[in-house]
Amino acid sequence: MRATALASLIVSAKGFIPPSSLVTRVMSPASSFTSTTSTAAKATATAASALIDAPFGAWESPITSKAITAGSVGIGGLNIDAAGSLLWLEGRPQEGGRYVLCRYDPASPDKSERNAVDVTPKETNVRTRVHEYGGGAVTLGGDDGTIFYSEFSTQRLMRLVEGSGDEPVAITPDCESCRYRFADGYYDKKAQRLIMVREDHTNPNPKDVVNEIVSVNANGSGEDSDINVLATGNDFYSCPRLSPDGKKLAYVTWNHPNMPWDETQLRVVTLDDEAKAESSSHELVAGSDGDTSIIQPKWHPTTGDLFYISDETGYYNIYKGGSKTSVLPMEYDFGGASPGWSLGQQGYSFLQDGRLFATYKKDGASRLLLADVSGDGPARSIEEYGSDDGLPMMFGGVVASVNSEFYFVGGSPSTPTSVFKWSLESKGEAEQLACSSTLKFSEDIVSVPRQIEFPTTLGTAFGYYYPPCNDKYKCTTDDAPPLLVKAHGGPTSCTGTSFNAGIQFWTSRGFAVLDVDYGGSTGYGREYRRRLRGAWGVVDVDDVCAGAKYLVEQGLADSKRLCIDGGSAGGFTTLGALAFRDIFTAGCSLYGIGDLTLLASDTHKFESRYLDGLVGEYPKEEALYKKRSPIESIDTLSCPILLLQGVEDKVVPPNQAESMHQALKKKGLPTCLKLYEGEQHGFRQAANIENALDSELAFYGKIYGIPVPNAIDIEIDNM
Secondary structure, rough: OOOOOOHHHHHOOOOOOOOOOOOOOOOOOOOOOOOOOHHHHHHOHHHHHHOOOOOOOOOOOOOOHHHHHOOOOOEEEEEEEOOOOOEEEEEHHHHHHHHEEEEOOOOOOOOOOOOOEEEOOOOOOOOOOOOOOOOOOOEEOOOOEEEEEOOOOOOOOEEEEEOOOOOOOOOOOHHHHEEEEEHHHHEOOOEEEEEEEEOOOOOOHHHHHHEEEEEOOOOOOOOHHHHEEEEEEEEEEEEEEEEOOEEEEEEEEEEEOOOOOOOOOOEEEOOOHHHHHHHHHEEEEEEEEOOOOOEEEEEOOOOEEEEEOOOOOOOOOEEEOOOOOOOOOOOOOOOOOOOOOOOOOOEEOOOOOOOOOEEEOOEEEEEEEEEEOOOOOOOEEEEOOOOHHHHOEEEEEEEEOOOOOOEEEEEOOOEEEEEEEOOOOOOOOOOOEEEEEEEOOOOHOOEEEEEEEEEEOOEEEEEEEEEEOOEEEEOOOOOOOEEEEEEEOOOOOOOOOOOOOHHHHHOOOOOOOEEEEOOOOOOOOOHHHHHOOOOOOOHHHHHHHHHHHHHOOOOOOOOEEEEEEEOOOOHHHHHHHHHHHOOOOEEEEEEEOOOHHHHHHHHOOOHHHHHHHHHHOOOHHHHHHHHHHHHHHHHOOOEEEEEEEEOOOOOOHHHEEEHHHHHHHOOOOOOOEEEEOOEEEEEEOOOHHHHHHHHHHHHHHHOOOOOOOOOOOOEEEEE
């Protein structure tokens, strides 16, 4: 239940350390919350008196919803082809949310403002629906510029030879209702085939959907005979990776009710004439204890050793096959911010000289690590690089060229997510090649977050506090600003602190924001991640409430104007906080869950047993499901709620929002339901992203009596 809105693609990295040019804007209780920088601190009293005195929440801002979507794209999925060209995927809200494969080409007369040209044809949407969250939609072919990708409208695999002038050719069958879906591919040059994860929806009932690893003839014409099953028999598969000699296939597999961060297995099959497809007959390399998450296997290109990431010590560390100890034992998580949700993730790889490179978060900032892993035992000659070496504050998705130049997606609280290049040889300042946003604002309007720790029921929880910030305004009439608490989706996921226009939208208008990494979030080790086991709707709700109370106690938020929002699983936390606690006075649920029993009986395969671990086995624990469902606690709801929902959502179907809306109307509470046509789980179309932001602002304006400038009209039932 993790949101996949394009707005969230623009935010990718985690952690925060303030750059020297910015001062964390955390004010004392007596402060008027006027924005401050080292330059502004020298401003004269005359300049200060020129600030407009207006209530918090009523400040005008250049960071409008239209400016956010008009100037922003999602960037991810970096790759380097055989010719050394850099490619990436762009998600474009202004083009209906379609995904486009692009190649960095600053010399081209047809280049975009991101110095790139489109590789895939106009109207093509490069996106797979495996697990519904997709990932791994592109696989690079051989030396002739061949690219394979999933076309969203049909879910067929397409073969495109860049520069040939030929139209893409489908190499998988034309099936009704997108019966076959493919992702996470590996190109086998010698055998001229793709090795992929296939999801078979011949019978669309979630319990009957079949996931397997298959080979697909790279030169095929779309016949069923072009597909052969290589691994089958388990509920899920990911990360099919072929050994350098082409003889062995490694992959990750798991079964219900586990999710990939709960318990998985790493298996290897020898691809010969005697090989059977049943996974039970394949060698079990790691994950035999039934309580370890194994992710992201990869073969070493020269030694042929198999590497993987395991959380057996309590943190996601990197291992070599056959070893009982990590090659890089650390109390930090490798593998990315939210491993397991998307296919095609790879948090480490290898240079041409055989050294391993990986990224992880340390002391709130991203780090690049290089190590010699050629021998037995722990890694040697470990090198570590960060912002002091010219790298961005936060980064990930790293790929390396043959001459040890690194490319990655990164940013900072004041820098939108961008594509960077950094040379290991020169170790100078990373070069920004492309930026996801054309938004340009003064630092004096950008709220810089501070990571906070606050007490909660299970000890300590974490979050990022953003104070109101707008260099044109001050407020002397309110003691403290309204606070918007944000609950991320997942729930096994996390928030981040790269520039997020969706947060600056609020802070530049005079709202404070707290982005919470509640218990169960990733990036803090296995123990913290497992806090939600059997406790979803309790621990997360406790933590968002504790964070809000903490800021009120610090004088940083108005106790009468505490609002909360969240998408998907964050929407459930939002509704739970409003139904079962008496902290917040308004809220907004974006494609959130109101009825756990409906979710347990009506969602897609990947998450169809997710709730077994988060709540309990269904229907055996039906009473507990009802007890935790906000819709079953309408009597305790006493504040206004806005509901925003995509009509085509298969992860959290619209009936969730519709049922909650009817119940709120019946009770007489101020409420509003907005249904967005053409949207699935997370909003991708520019007009809908804009309307959702503007509606939430207008909603709080009416509820709290804030004179919001240029607010859109919104009809609120029972008000």
